[in-house]
Amino acid sequence: MKESKYLEIFRAGWTGKTLVYDVLSKHQGSILGHIKWYAPWRQYCFYPSPNCIFNPGCLKAICEFIGELIAERKRMRAKR
Secondary structure (H helix, E strand, C coil), X not given: CEECCCEEEEEEEECCCCEEEEEEECCCCCEEEEEEEEHHHCEEEEEECCCCCCCHHHHHHHXXXXXXXXXXXXXXXXXX
């Protein structure tokens, strides 16, 4: 789990190849979107839920988390 001022990011599942994460509101507990692998771009991306609004701080936290996922993936691939 990763936390920011407004968000919590939880591991939600496994596709068999990559992880899936839920992004939740700390105040409401509602799912704001998902972070999962986007094969055409070969990277993790954020899939927002409909009608959600994000401020720059929330977007920064999501981007930092995705950056961590990508860095970890690169480290794991380098070990092979």
